[in-house]
Amino acid sequence: MRAEVMVKNTSGRGQRELRVKVKTARGRKLSSTLWLERQLNDPYVKQAQVEGYRGRAAFKIRDLDDKYRFLVPGARVVDLGCAPGGWCQIAVKRVNALGEKGGKAVGRVIGLDLQEVEPIAGAELHVLDFMADGADDQVKEWLGGKADVVMSDMAASASGHKQTDHLRIIALCEAAAALAFDVLEDGGTFVAKVLAGGAEGEMQKLLKQRFNKVANVKPGASRADSSEKFVVATGFRADIGD
Numbered sequence: 001m002r003a004e005v006m007v008k009n010t011s012g013r014g015q016r017e018l019r020v021k022v023k024t025a026r027g028r029k030l031s032s033t034l035w036l037e038r039q040l041n042d043p044y045v046k047q048a049q050v051e052g053y054r055g056r057a058a059f060k061i062r063d064l065d066d067k068y069r070f071l072v073p074g075a076r077v078v079d080l081g082c083a084p085g086g087w088c089q090i091a092v093k094r095v096n097a098l099g100e101k102g103g104k105a106v107g108r109v110i111g112l113d114l115q116e117v118e119p120i121a122g123a124e125l126h127v128l129d130f131m132a133d134g135a136d137d138q139v140k141e142w143l144g145g146k147a148d149v150v151m152s153d154m155a156a157s158a159s160g161h162k163q164t165d166h167l168r169i170i171a172l173c174e175a176a177a178a179l180a181f182d183v184l185e186d187g188g189t190f191v192a193k194v195l196a197g198g199a200e201g202e203m204q205k206l207l208k209q210r211f212n213k214v215a216n217v218k219p220g221a222s223r224a225d226s227s228e229k230f231v232v233a234t235g236f237r238a239d240i241g242d
Contacts, residue, residue, distance in 0.1 A: 047059070048086070052089075053086045053089055053090075054084040054085045054086045054089060055086045056086075057086045057087065057153055057221075058086030058087065058090050059219075059220075060219045060221045060222060061086075061087045061090050061091070061151065061153070061191070062090050062221075063219035063220050063221050064191060064217060064219055064230060064232060065090070065094060067217070068189070068215075068232050068234060070148075070149050070189040070232075070234065071090070071091055071095050071149065072094070072095065072107075073094075073095055073101055073104035073105045073106070073107060074095065074096065074104070074105025074106065074107050075094075075095040075107045075108075075148040075149055076095075076107060076110075076145070076147045076149070076185075077091045077095055077107065077108065077110065077147065077149040077150075077151065078110050078111075078139055078143070078147045078149070078150045078151070078183065079091065079109065079110070079111040079112065079123075079152070080112055080130050080151070080152040080154060080176050080179070081112070081114075081130075081152055081153065081172075082111030082112060082113050082117060082123075082125065083113045083115060083117045084117065084118070085117050085118065085123070085125075087111075087151060088109055088120050088123040088125070089120055089123075091107075091109045091149075091151075092109050092120065092121070092122035092123050094107075095107025095108070095109060097122035097123065098121060098122040108124070108143060109122060109123040109124065110123070110124045110125075110139065110142055110143060110147075111123050111124070111125045111126070112125075112127075112128045112130050112139070113125070113126075113127065113128075114127065114128075114129060115127065124142065126142065130175070130176070131175050131179075135179065136179055136182035136183050139179070139183050140183055143183075145185075146183055146185040146188070147180075147183050147184055147185060147188060148184075148185055148187075149188060149189045149190075149191070150176065150179065150180035150184055150188070150189075150190050150191075151189075151190070151191040152172070152173070152176040152191070152192040152193065153192075153193050154169075154172050154173075154176065154192075154193065155169055155172070155228075165195065166195045166227075169193065169194060169195050170194060170195070173192045173203060173231070174203050174206075176192050177190060177192065177203065177207065180236075181210060184236045184238065185236070185238070186236060186237070186238040186239070187235055188236040188238075189232070189233065189234045189235075189236070190207070190211065190232075190236065191230060191232050191233075192230065192231055193228055193229075194216075194228070194229055194230070194231055195228055195229070204216075204231070207231065209240060210236060210237055210240055211233035211234060211236055211237065212234060212235025212237065213233070213234045213235055214231060214232070214233045214234075215231070215232045215233075215234075216229050216230070216231055216232075217229060217230050217231075217232055218230070
């Protein structure tokens with residue numbers, strides 16, 4: 001990769017900000033160059049590297065938990081589509097999965113993905129299709145009971161067609177919600193990524209029937225030009241639907 005550093009004055013008082021500008025290389029598309037340049041200049045990408053997280057997405061779940069406080073010590077958490085593992089890393093710390101917070105309850109973090117994920121201390125990572133028959137029973141067996149939190153940062157592969165991508169991610173969110181209905185403890189929390197686009201109305205309606213509160217949030221770590229938002233549903237009502 002060839003790159004040059006462009007220095008621009010941001011304050012007018014001599015303070016300067018260093019910005020990496022990537023030159024378009026032979027064989028690389030302009031879109032790839034722009035993506036790489038954005039990554040190199042993204043403060044959350046840099047901060048993730050400093051703090052040892054596996055991606056900037058870790059700060060999204062951190063922001064959401066700072067506001068809604070569902071990753072409490074002792075909580076049992078299921079992370080769907082957990083690769084590369086940033087959400088699990090945050091959850092491990094906050095639910096005290098390693099027992100590092102003396103006097104606090106020790107939680108559990110289970111991560112599921114279709115591919116193997118590099119081990120994370122304090123998290124139990126499994127290769128499992130959460131949409132497969134019997135996946136809910138397998139999750140409860142691993143947990144030794146039900147979960148307090150089911151969370152998902154999954155997104156379908158982009159097709160380049162905005163409405164198609166929206167429908168695909170809503171379908172993933174609905175599938176994640178279906179699993180959550182089967183494995184959540186009464187009073188539990190469901191957190192999942194969606195894309196603004198107008199097709200999520202039925203899912204929102206269903207969630208409002210099964211949870212006491214449903215909020216739609218764009219965390220600070222989400223890029224300003226992204227249409228992603230997160231649904232945070234709290235106070236699961238296990239008796240409804242039985």
